[in-house]
Amino acid sequence: MADQKFDVAVIGAGPGGYVAAIRASQLGLKTVIIEREHLGGVCLNWGCIPTKALLRTAEVYTNMKHAEAFGLKAENIGFDLDAVVQRSRKISKQLAGGIGYLMKKHKVTVIDGVAKFTGANGKGPSLTVTDKDGKTQTVHADHKIIATGARARTIPQAGLEPDGKFIWTAKEAMVPDTFPKRLLVIGSGAIGIEFASFYNALGAETTVVEMIDRILPAEDEEISAFALKAFQSQGMKIHTGAQVEKLEKGKDTVTAHLKMKDGKTEKQEFDRVVLAIGIVGNTENLGLEDIGVKVDRGHIVVDEYLSTGVKGVYAIGDVVGAPWLAHKASHEGVICVEKIAGLNNVHPLDTSLIPGCTYCSPQVASVGLTETKAKAAGYKVKVGKFPFQGNGKAIALGEPEGLIKTIFDEKTGELLGAHLIGAEVTELIQGFGIARTMEATEEDLFHTIFPHPTLSEMMHESVLDAYGRVMHI
Numbered sequence: 001m002a003d004q005k006f007d008v009a010v011i012g013a014g015p016g017g018y019v020a021a022i023r024a025s026q027l028g029l030k031t032v033i034i035e036r037e038h039l040g041g042v043c044l045n046w047g048c049i050p051t052k053a054l055l056r057t058a059e060v061y062t063n064m065k066h067a068e069a070f071g072l073k074a075e076n077i078g079f080d081l082d083a084v085v086q087r088s089r090k091i092s093k094q095l096a097g098g099i100g101y102l103m104k105k106h107k108v109t110v111i112d113g114v115a116k117f118t119g120a121n122g123k124g125p126s127l128t129v130t131d132k133d134g135k136t137q138t139v140h141a142d143h144k145i146i147a148t149g150a151r152a153r154t155i156p157q158a159g160l161e162p163d164g165k166f167i168w169t170a171k172e173a174m175v176p177d178t179f180p181k182r183l184l185v186i187g188s189g190a191i192g193i194e195f196a197s198f199y200n201a202l203g204a205e206t207t208v209v210e211m212i213d214r215i216l217p218a219e220d221e222e223i224s225a226f227a228l229k230a231f232q233s234q235g236m237k238i239h240t241g242a243q244v245e246k247l248e249k250g251k252d253t254v255t256a257h258l259k260m261k262d263g264k265t266e267k268q269e270f271d272r273v274v275l276a277i278g279i280v281g282n283t284e285n286l287g288l289e290d291i292g293v294k295v296d297r298g299h300i301v302v303d304e305y306l307s308t309g310v311k312g313v314y315a316i317g318d319v320v321g322a323p324w325l326a327h328k329a330s331h332e333g334v335i336c337v338e339k340i341a342g343l344n345n346v347h348p349l350d351t352s353l354i355p356g357c358t359y360c361s362p363q364v365a366s367v368g369l370t371e372t373k374a375k376a377a378g379y380k381v382k383v384g385k386f387p388f389q390g391n392g393k394a395i396a397l398g399e400p401e402g403l404i405k406t407i408f409d410e411k412t413g414e415l416l417g418a419h420l421i422g423a424e425v426t427e428l429i430q431g432f433g434i435a436r437t438m439e440a441t442e443e444d445l446f447h448t449i450f451p452h453p454t455l456s457e458m459m460h461e462s463v464l465d466a467y468g469r470v471m472h473i
Contacts (some may be wrong), residue, residue: 005107008340009127009141010360011046011115011286016240016317016329017147018048018099023334025106027341032109032139034129038079039099039110041149043326044392045092046171046412051194053088053175055359058201059084062361064454069398081179081323109374111139117287117313123290143312144287146293146300150318151256153278159247160275161185166254167247168275170195179269180204188215188255190358190461192276194229195363197360200236207268209258214240215421216358218417226403227421230362233364247273280320304348306336314340328354355433356359357426362402365429368436380410384457384466390473393453404462406432413441418462431459438462 008024010017013035038045057079059378067074078102101108113131118138127139152169154161165177168450173195181204184195188210200206208231214224214236215231231238241261248255254273258266280298293315294301295307298317300308307314314336314356317329331349338346358364374381388394388402402422409416435445445463450456464470 002033003140005202006030006109006141008032008143008145008337009034009115009139010147011127011320012108012147012149012282012317013039013099014147014149014317014329015043015326016149016333017041017145017429019104019330020147020316020337021108021274022106023337024100024346025108026341027337027343029143029337029341031106031360032111032141033103033125034111034113034115034139036114036230039103039262040092040096042101042151044095044099047270049095050088050174051090051170051198052092052359054084055355055361055391057087058086059361061317062201063188065398066180066398070161071280073242081176085175093133093242100383112371114285116285117144117291117293124310125287141312143314145306145336146308146313146315146319146429147317147329148280148282148286148319149329150281150324152275153260153279153280158245158278159249160244162275163249166249167275169275173199173274176272183207184209184254184270185276186273187276187278187466188212188238188240188316189218189276189278190356192217192274193358193360194213195274195276196236198229200231200234201361205237206235207270208239209242209244209256210238211243212240215259216364218356219364219366219373220417221372222403222405223364224404224421224422225412227360227362227364230401230421231360236363260445269461272457279318279324281321305339305346316427322349323354323356325354325356353433353436357429359426362399362422363425364421365425366417366419367429367433368415370417370419371405374409374416379416380407381401381416382410382466384408384462384464384469384470386465386473388455390443390460390461391453391455391458393439393455393457394423396453397423400473404458406459406462408463408466413443415440415442415445415463418459422455428456428459431456 003080007029008031010033011022021031021033062078064074086373113129115127115129117125118128130136183199183204185192185208196206196208216224245259246257253269285297292310302320316332318324355367382407386404389400405419407417450460
């Protein structure tokens with residue numbers, strides 16, 4: 001293949017990479033994107049999107065089981081596992097195809113293959129791309145953006161390593177060959193809790209083990225406690241302050257050695273195990289060590305504008321570290337490219353403005369500081385809370401369990417954080433995200449009119465509650 005020259009080369013076509021490529025093209029930069037597997041990356045193919053399809057199935061199934069509460073009749077309710085999985089895969093395929101369309105629309109060249117940095121020249125290192133047939137070509141670009149994403153963390157020495165059959169990562173858990181009667185989920189972050197929620201809703205006896213003293217450890221403590229009660233009421237067994245010391249595979253089952261909070265060790269048998277113990281960046285086999293790019297604890301080190309410090313080499317998304325979110329990766333892609341293009345109004349990413357969402361049942365969403373972190377940062381806070389039970393729309397939906405919590409700086413009225421649990425809160429959180437970005441105060445939110453009847457009214461009521469003005473409780 002002939003060598004090619006571009007202004008920008010992006011390695012990896014996930015939400016960070018393909019958005020960076022589109023923005024580069026919009027700014028008049030000749031752009032190529034190199035992808036070794038699927039356009040859309042893990043998010044569209046094996047992460048964000050297919051899991052939401054599975055969780056929607058679980059939600060509909062749960063509603064069908066409670067049809068009588070809505071005056072409906074539904075008998076002999078069941079599910080076809082293959083059809084559930086195929087629906088999820090079909091949606092992923094559709095959206096991944098859409099990325100191909102976007103690349104053509106924006107005149108971004110797509111190269112299928114594996115990229116590796118090679119010898120530097122006056123404008124920085126070049127890229128050698130090897131396709132599936134072993135053929136290579138050299139790609140020259142003034143600016144190279146690494147957007148290679150991340151993969152599931154494993155601990156082989158403890159048996160916490162996927163085998164594709166009994167011990168799963170998220171990828172295997174999305175395409176099960178059989179439905180497990182007994183499931184162990186190791187880790188209670190967003191990935192672990194979403195899979196626990198899906199399998200539990202469809203009838204698996206689900207156990208979650210979390211080494212921290214509470215589930216969803218990134219969330220506000222009050223929200224974590226609310227979630228724990230909700231999951232336990234659905235039949236989940238949850239062990240916090242515990243850890244899996246070892247997994248032993250038998251003929252058809254896996255035996256887990258669980259060290260409980262009291263220090264005692266128990267052996268429990270499961271049909272399948274899902275590993276959700278974190279992720280590590282895809283930094284290997286890129287030639288980073290040959291060009292001087294620094295990697296720290298599995299993630300590429302970058303500055304506030306995503307530069308690695310090596311001339312013309314940048315990195316964005318999961319490969320640079322937390323928070324490991326698709327929308328964070330996309331925003332970093334835009335920041336990186338706009339800085340490359342020389343735009344004047346480029347601002348570094350403020351991670352406190354990034355909403356986080358967990359699509360379990362009940363859903364969880366948050367943005368900004370938790371109450372504990374706000375106090376630790378020296379703020380004197382005002383806290384507002386409003387329960388779903390006080391909202392007419394929530395009652396009408398049959399979703400009375402939930403809470404919206406807001407945290408304000410008592411001195412300035414700044415909204416420091418918002419923490420939500422309940423039906424559709426992943427769709428509500430962006431209202432608080434906009435408020436945080438625009439540095440809204442309590443007065444701004446007081447005077448914002450929220451439509452009735454909607455779940456969003458609870459956002460207003462929570463703000464009012466922080467200042468002793470709540471209306472409906």
